[in-house]
Amino acid sequence: MLAWKALSLALSLRLALARSGAERGAPASAPQGDLLFLLDSSASVSHYEFSRVREFLGQLVALLPLGPGALRASLVHVGSRPYTEFPFGQHSSGEAVQDAIRAAAQRMGDTNTGLALAYAKEQLFAEVAGARPGVPKVLVWVTDGGSSDPVGPPMQELKDLGVTVFIVSTGRGNLLELSAAASAPPEKHLQFVDVDDLHIIAQELTGSILEAMRPQQLRASEVTSSGFRLTWPPLLTQGSGYYVLELAPSAEPGTVRRQQLPGNATGWAWVDLAPDTDYDVALVPESNVRLVRPQYLRVHTLPEEAGPERIVISHARPRSLRVTWAPALGPAAVLGYHVQVGPLLGGEAQRLEVPAGRNSTTLQGLAPGTAYLVTVTAAFRSGRERALSAKACTPDGERSRAPRPLPPGAGGREQ
Structure with missing residues (x-):
């Protein structure tokens, strides 16, 4: 016990001295790493905005030590489908990367950022695709703030691989969603800035990228x-x-x-x-x-995993219901939701899968005038699940703008 206390004291003193040395600033080795620029090239971005963002990326590259044995850069466009402007290793100097960025043309199409992130994981950051093992990986995503598909799950997969994620939004993004997508802490990895003021953050962002690329x-x-x-x-x-x-x-x-x-x-x-x-x-x-x-x-650590706190049933129709729920706590740890609906009095239940980025769905193919039990289950990356249930009832018959008179001799309700 005394020996362990002595070792503990020595270790604490050594840590204190090491921290003091770190604060004074030790000479840093030349940074190595793979840097991926993810550029919103969809139709939601105007040609003027695209040109200003392209100019901004050129400014970043001019401040970074790119070259053999140092940083490598790649540029991927976000559109209906991802497009690689140039992969890691294609250009061996900062000047060549700047020229390639200046030559990049806008791709247009939808803003499928989630698809581009999954593509980056499989085609660029994977070692089988040529990524260097053992060097830091950094993603810089420049966006107007929106995406046509879910961003959370594929972004989390990249972060799970050790990729540091910086996000630059030109001002129209959802703060909560972008904060969850950026690396922690978000105040260090997320910037909101007008497209005409991007040059203001170039120096600061460059320093943050180099810090993330620090060896060891x-x-x-x-x-x-x-x-x-x-x-x-x-x-x-x-x-x-x-x-x-x-x-x-x-x-x-x-x-x-x-x-x-x-x-x-x-x-x-x-x-x-x-x-x-x-x-x-x-x-x-x-x-x-x-x-x-x-x-x-x-x-x-993330907030404690908890299932949906509230379920709201709306847009009730004889054969459909709209289900909305308050998202689970710890959204970055949520893989997705299972929504199950079945008649209260027994019968076959149906189950729907809902991506992590959504918190509502429409249940179809129901029976009129029937009471149902709706259960929403949050599935977490840890393997645990949390669920909440609510009762719902479809109205009788089909609704119409004006009641139709029944023909003589007819009776009952339309099924």
Whole structure:
């Protein structure tokens, strides 16, 4: 016990000294990484706006160290279908990338951003597609704020791969939706700016991109209400040392959890954490061969997973109902919703799948004058599910603008 207390005290002193050195600023290595520009090229963007955004991307590239052994850039257009203007590795200098951006033409079509994000994951950021393993990945999405398809699930898949997501909205986007799509914290990764003022944020965004591209960077992914996964590039080998991981709630720095890992480890998952909480993480490489500086990260767990809080039934028709629900807490962790409806008195139930970005659907093929039980279930990435049910009743018969008189001898109701 005394030996462990002594080790703990020594580790705390070493962490304090390391933090002090980090604050003074240590010389940074030349950044390496893959940088993907996702450009809204759909018909929702005017030709003038597109030209200003294209000019802005050129300004960013001029400030970044692109070239062999440094940063590589790629440009993908968002339209009805994604289009790659140029992939990683096609241009070997910043000047060539600038020329390619200037030559990019607007694609028009719908704003299918979700489709473009899924394409980026499979065709650009995947190692089988040529992405470099072990280097940081950054996505810069410049948008007018809207999308024709859900963005949340494919964006979360990219973030789960360790991609850092920066979003620049020209002012018409939904703050909550874009905040959930950007990397955490959103105040550092999300910018709202008028298209004529984009040049104002070029320097700041460049600095943030370079910070995300810093080598030997500790990253968090797969964040849920009760845990997250940490990953880092190989800093040691199995024979050259070991790692000590520290985790503590930001509000209670004295409550520390520690984990020792071998030198060939590049990841660890923390579990059984409190929801909606800031945690401070320290990765301390211990080596007698060379000095490797500790790394630090703050991670915020998602709010506790809870199912829909309220179900509203509207637009009741004899054979259909409209169902709307308050979205589940922790939207970034929601995979989607299952909506099930079945007669209260027994009978076959039907089930619909609704994407995570939506919170309403229309139930069709119902029977007139029938009481139903409607259940909305939120499916979370953790594997858990939360559900809420409500009763609904379809009205009798088909509605019409004016009642029709029945012919002589007729009776009953139209089915």
